[in-house]
Amino acid sequence: MQVLSVTPEIFPLIKTGGLADVTGALPIALAAKGVTMRTLIPGFPTVMGAFKNMGAFKKKKAVYQNPSLQGGKASVHAVQIAGLDLFVLDAPHLFDRPGGPYGNASGADWPDNWRRFAALSQAGADIAGGAISGYLPDIVHAHDWQSAMTLAYMRYGEAVGTPSMMTVHNLAFQGQFGAGIFGELGLPAAAMALDGVEYYGGVGFLKAGLQAAWAITTVSPTYAQEIRSPEFGMGLDGLINMRSSDLHGIVNGIDTAIWDPATDKHLVSTYTVETLKGRAPNRAAVEDRFGLDRDDSPIVCVISRLTWQKGMDILATVVDGIVATGARLAILGSGDAGLEGALLAAAARHRGRIGVVVGYDEGLSHIMQGGCDAIVIPSRFEPCGLTQLYGLRYGCVPVVARTGGLADTIIDANEAAIAAGVATGFQFTPNNGGALLHAIRRLTDAHASPATFETIQRQGMKTDVSWDRSAEKYVELYRLLLSKRVA
Numbered sequence: 001m002q003v004l005s006v007t008p009e010i011f012p013l014i015k016t017g018g019l020a021d022v023t024g025a026l027p028i029a030l031a032a033k034g035v036t037m038r039t040l041i042p043g044f045p046t047v048m049g050a051f052k053n054m055g056a057f058k059k060k061k062a063v064y065q066n067p068s069l070q071g072g073k074a075s076v077h078a079v080q081i082a083g084l085d086l087f088v089l090d091a092p093h094l095f096d097r098p099g100g101p102y103g104n105a106s107g108a109d110w111p112d113n114w115r116r117f118a119a120l121s122q123a124g125a126d127i128a129g130g131a132i133s134g135y136l137p138d139i140v141h142a143h144d145w146q147s148a149m150t151l152a153y154m155r156y157g158e159a160v161g162t163p164s165m166m167t168v169h170n171l172a173f174q175g176q177f178g179a180g181i182f183g184e185l186g187l188p189a190a191a192m193a194l195d196g197v198e199y200y201g202g203v204g205f206l207k208a209g210l211q212a213a214w215a216i217t218t219v220s221p222t223y224a225q226e227i228r229s230p231e232f233g234m235g236l237d238g239l240i241n242m243r244s245s246d247l248h249g250i251v252n253g254i255d256t257a258i259w260d261p262a263t264d265k266h267l268v269s270t271y272t273v274e275t276l277k278g279r280a281p282n283r284a285a286v287e288d289r290f291g292l293d294r295d296d297s298p299i300v301c302v303i304s305r306l307t308w309q310k311g312m313d314i315l316a317t318v319v320d321g322i323v324a325t326g327a328r329l330a331i332l333g334s335g336d337a338g339l340e341g342a343l344l345a346a347a348a349r350h351r352g353r354i355g356v357v358v359g360y361d362e363g364l365s366h367i368m369q370g371g372c373d374a375i376v377i378p379s380r381f382e383p384c385g386l387t388q389l390y391g392l393r394y395g396c397v398p399v400v401a402r403t404g405g406l407a408d409t410i411i412d413a414n415e416a417a418i419a420a421g422v423a424t425g426f427q428f429t430p431n432n433g434g435a436l437l438h439a440i441r442r443l444t445d446a447h448a449s450p451a452t453f454e455t456i457q458r459q460g461m462k463t464d465v466s467w468d469r470s471a472e473k474y475v476e477l478y479r480l481l482l483s484k485r486v487a
């Protein structure tokens with residue numbers, strides 16, 4: 001089975017969040033099940049850099065050329081990087097820019113993002129329709145709004161008969177643009193309709209994908225239910241309800257080779273479920289890096305975008321209360337300037353008890369998982385969440401809001417779960433400061449009893465967080481879609 005994945009991000013080449021981890025890990029997990037996944041990604045500078053470093057760029061002929069893709073010349077190169085089979089869309093007029101994948105160095109979105117990701121999608125649909133000689137995917141799998149239009153271009157083009165899947169990693173990002181862009185998308189006039197790409201009078205990229213997809217998946221069963229309600233549906237709950245028979249929730253796995261405390265090169269000290277004491281040097285490294293006092297109190301960490309979605313404002317309101325429990329806080333993240341300021345101010349107020357590093361640091365995030373006692377995730381909504389899965393694997397006990405994938409992946413350490421030996425973390429609901437603080441108190445109480453705490457840590461470390469089961473579910477769905485294809 002040949003699946004074409006179309007995505008704006010893929011680990012390890014280009015990552016702003018969990019989407020990249022998923023699109024990077026899934027092809028490898030699927031290969032073990034006999035599915036070949038090739039991935040179309042934009043030729044961002046880091047991607048082209050990796051490609052050119054291999055010396056392969058000059059020698060490789062383009063497998064697809066388009067003299068005028070959204071205003072400039074574009075080509076697709078087939079290449080293997082980091083064990084991934086990639087189609088790289090080289091379109092310098094769209095992707096060869098400094099800054100991040102979606103905006104300039106100061107974080108402002110590029111005004112032509114609709115054009116950039118329409119181009120990616122158009123190339124995806126062209127490939128689905130046979131534009132690359134010798135390659136015809138059986139299924140096309142799109143991720144989030146940036147590649148959602150692939151399914152719309154397929155629906156109104158050559159590849160209308162090819163089964164398609166739309167995975168929603170976060171419904172909050174929808175790619176909504178004014179009606180004025182429609183004329184430049186290259187779609188037939190009929191597409192500007194309620195059952196096409198039209199969305200509240202403009203053009204909705206994710207909406208178009210949800211409408212055209214043969215199947216819709218999101219990244220946890222609970223989130224799949226939640227997005228059917230107005231509270232979580234973000235304006236798309238009506239459409240999602242209409243399509244509920246094609247909607248599936250498949251929880252993400254993690255790459256257990258990259259995230260393995262026994263071999264992790266980022267760690268100061270590696271360890272296993274049998275050698276938890278090996279976490280101590282990592283803990284000391286966290287204390288140094290975050291300027292925390294050296295003592296035996298638990299270190300609770302945060303590794304997150306600092307945003308409203310992640311509940312970082314809720315955390316900011318109870319930091320004094322957290323310090324009062326005796327716990328220390330190590331916070332790594334960036335995002336909202338106001339939240340960064342509030343957390344830095346908290347660190348200044350509580351020297352030695354709260355440390356903040358503003359920024360994105362993959363290596364440090366590993367050390368934190370390998371050294372801290374707990375990771376707190378107070379998200380208002382969380383499609384799946386990955387940091388609690390890394391926490392499980394590393395014995396960094398998750399303290400999570402009971403929503404989305406956080407609800408599906410953590411077993412709350414209530415008395416019954418502790419007695420049964422199945423507890424893996426702490427959940428709280430409703431998501432407010434009081435409930436969060438109560439959960440941190442439960443954590444510090446448990447931490448005071450080393451035998452109980454180590455049982456929870458070990459139980460988490462033994463949890464299967466690999467891609468194996470989830471990849472199997474994707475394969476089942478791909479098979480179902482193939483069975484619906486008209487011969």
Ligand code: ADP
Pocket residue numbers: 016017018019021170303304305332333334359360361362365384385386387388
């Ligand atoms: P989202 O994709 O919504 O941001 P996820 O939990 O699904 O949230 O994935 C976040 C990913 O980004 C995880 O791999 C996490 O470790 C990583 N991450 C988030 N913030 C940082 C940071 N400041 N430094 C390093 N890694 C980070």
